[in-house]
Amino acid sequence: MPDSDYRDIRTLDLFAEMADEHFTALMRGAYVQNFPAQIELITEGEPSDFLHIVLAGSVDLFSAWNDRETSMATVRPISTFILAATIKDAPYLMSARTLEKSRIVLIPSQDVRGIFDVDNNFARAIVTELAQCYRSVIKAQKDLKLRTSLERLANYLIRQQHHAGGGAEFKLDFEKRRLASVLGMTPENLSRAFKGLQPYGVKVNGTLITIEDQADLRRFAKPNPLIDDFST
Amino acid sequence: MPDSDYRDIRTLDLFAEMADEHFTALMRGAYVQNFPAQIELITEGEPSDFLHIVLAGSVDLFSAWNDRETSMATVRPISTFILAATIKDAPYLMSARTLEKSRIVLIPSQDVRGIFDVDNNFARAIVTELAQCYRSVIKAQKDLKLRTSLERLANYLIRQQHHAGGGAEFKLDFEKRRLASVLGMTPENLSRAFKGLQPYGVKVNGTLITIEDQADLRRFAKPNPLIDDFST
DNA sequence: CGCAGCCTTGACAAATGTCAACAAACGTGG
DNA sequence: CCACGTTTGTTGACATTTGTCAAGGCTGCG
Numbered sequence: 001m002p003d004s005d006y007r008d009i010r011t012l013d014l015f016a017e018m019a020d021e022h023f024t025a026l027m028r029g030a031y032v033q034n035f036p037a038q039i040e041l042i043t044e045g046e047p048s049d050f051l052h053i054v055l056a057g058s059v060d061l062f063s064a065w066n067d068r069e070t071s072m073a074t075v076r077p078i079s080t081f082i083l084a085a086t087i088k089d090a091p092y093l094m095s096a097r098t099l100e101k102s103r104i105v106l107i108p109s110q111d112v113r114g115i116f117d118v119d120n121n122f123a124r125a126i127v128t129e130l131a132q133c134y135r136s137v138i139k140a141q142k143d144l145k146l147r148t149s150l151e152r153l154a155n156y157l158i159r160q161q162h163h164a165g166g167g168a169e170f171k172l173d174f175e176k177r178r179l180a181s182v183l184g185m186t187p188e189n190l191s192r193a194f195k196g197l198q199p200y201g202v203k204v205n206g207t208l209i210t211i212e213d214q215a216d217l218r219r220f221a222k223p224n225p226l227i228d229d230f231s232t
Numbered sequence: 233m234p235d236s237d238y239r240d241i242r243t244l245d246l247f248a249e250m251a252d253e254h255f256t257a258l259m260r261g262a263y264v265q266n267f268p269a270q271i272e273l274i275t276e277g278e279p280s281d282f283l284h285i286v287l288a289g290s291v292d293l294f295s296a297w298n299d300r301e302t303s304m305a306t307v308r309p310i311s312t313f314i315l316a317a318t319i320k321d322a323p324y325l326m327s328a329r330t331l332e333k334s335r336i337v338l339i340p341s342q343d344v345r346g347i348f349d350v351d352n353n354f355a356r357a358i359v360t361e362l363a364q365c366y367r368s369v370i371k372a373q374k375d376l377k378l379r380t381s382l383e384r385l386a387n388y389l390i391r392q393q394h395h396a397g398g399g400a401e402f403k404l405d406f407e408k409r410r411l412a413s414v415l416g417m418t419p420e421n422l423s424r425a426f427k428g429l430q431p432y433g434v435k436v437n438g439t440l441i442t443i444e445d446q447a448d449l450r451r452f453a454k455p456n457p458l459i460d461d462f463s464t
Numbered sequence: 465c466g467c468a469g470c471c472t473t474g475a476c477a478a479a480t481g482t483c484a485a486c487a488a489a490c491g492t493g494g
Numbered sequence: 495c496c497a498c499g500t501t502t503g504t505t506g507a508c509a510t511t512t513g514t515c516a517a518g519g520c521t522g523c524g
Binding site: 380381382417418420421424438 | 481
């Protein structure tokens with residue numbers, strides 16, 4: 001594994017505080033791989049053999065049932081995914097596929113569990129990470145259960161704008177069809193939802209969004225830190 | 233605190249493996265209280281001062297936004313809730329109210345974090361607990377995003393039947409209005425959903441449910457361990 | 465250029481929510 | 495134990511939201 005990858009991983013909260021020797025042991029068993037776009041990395045229901053880390057690119061976590069499919073989340077560098085399944089040694093609840101060319105680290109789950117047992121700082125870092133993940137999903141669930149699709153889109157745009165620096169113009173960071181799935185609606189419905197936000201000053205041009213009057217949109221969207229602040 | 237409460241708590245996975253002295257320290261600062269029904273124990277947005285444990289009764293976790301409200305989960309004995317907020321020292325994301333007369337233990341969050349820092353077994357138990365919680369919410373989210381309300385109800389009935397021992401007859405364990413909220417629909421819609429399941433042999437009489445042909449219902453509901461097995 | 469995939473749009477259908485009315489169940493105080 | 499009022503559940507009529515299907519335009523790429 002290249003030194004730069006090694007250092008990047010080491011700086012993740014999850015690994016930052018663990019003993020050198022344990023980190024080295026984990027990395028010895030790990031391997032880094034470059035995947036093209038649209039590769040299914042893991043499949044829901046299978047045993048969790050590897051903890052994954054996205055170093056570059058992006059990964060879609062999705063789930064299917066009865067011929068329907070939905071995007072649950074997008075993983076961007078640098079972060080891990082399916083930590084919970086790895087720790088519990090339980091089957092994956094979600095599938096994962098690369099959205100673009102991506103650089104992924106795979107660490108054998110067995111190694112992770114082994115180091116978890118002996119490294120107390122690592123165990124504590126995992127607690128923090130899982131608590132964070134848990135809270136994120138709770139927020140997503142509140143978003144789904146308490147808001148209409150129009151409200152979800154409006155709040156998504158506000159979050160995205162903030163994330164992109166707060167300027168009036170910004171780009172969507174994924175395909176509209178996937179955005180629709182993440183927001184829990186169909187692509188057709190998303191198209192119409194964008195139109196439904198025009199009265200609040202939202203202009204759409206391909207993936208470029210312009211929010212003409214932020215206050216107006218916020219009045220409609222009513223963003224709330226207990227739902228929308230996806231950092232905590 | 234009565235000895236029997238003390239022992240009940242000690243047997244929880246979360247506390248079973250920790251050092252005696254740490255458990256005792258936690259319990260010293262804790263107090264047990266009996267609450268009547270319909271008492272709001274915590275309010276979303278407030279700082280997480282206490283880790284709560286339900287010893288008896290039941291507690292509804294719910295959330296509100298913009299004059300709407302939804303039930304997120306029900307906590308039954310013996311288990312804890314809002315562990316993630318306690319550990320992260322972050323505001324509650326959900327409110328909690330007693331559904332009936334309930335016996336609740338409150339442990340100051342500060343104490344929990346203090347013991348978490350020094351007791352490695354406790355830290356590991358927290359990991360297991362949080363991973364479990366995380367996976368449960370992911371399942372709930374898949375349920376919401378991949379199924380119609382009729383399908384959610386059908387699968388809920390199957391889970392509930394199984395949970396009640398598997399007999400053709402069983403009782404709902406909460407009010408229909410709350411069940412509706414948990415399943416993400418209105419009470420009126422739930423009423424109609426029950427009727428919609430009649431063709432699959434579901435009979436409703438108050439809170440008593442009869443499933444005449446389990447195979448028929450399952451054919452419709454298509455239960456799936458990656459969504460419905462709420463134990464893992 | 466021509467194909468393939470995505471996005472949009474319209475017409476329509478299905479699912480879900482809202483409002484109002486009423487019946488049934490429950491709890492309280494007499 | 496009953497009477498009363500409150501809450502919950504049900505039902506119907508209707509509105510809104512969301513999904514489905516089909517068609518066409520646009521874009522990117524070989």
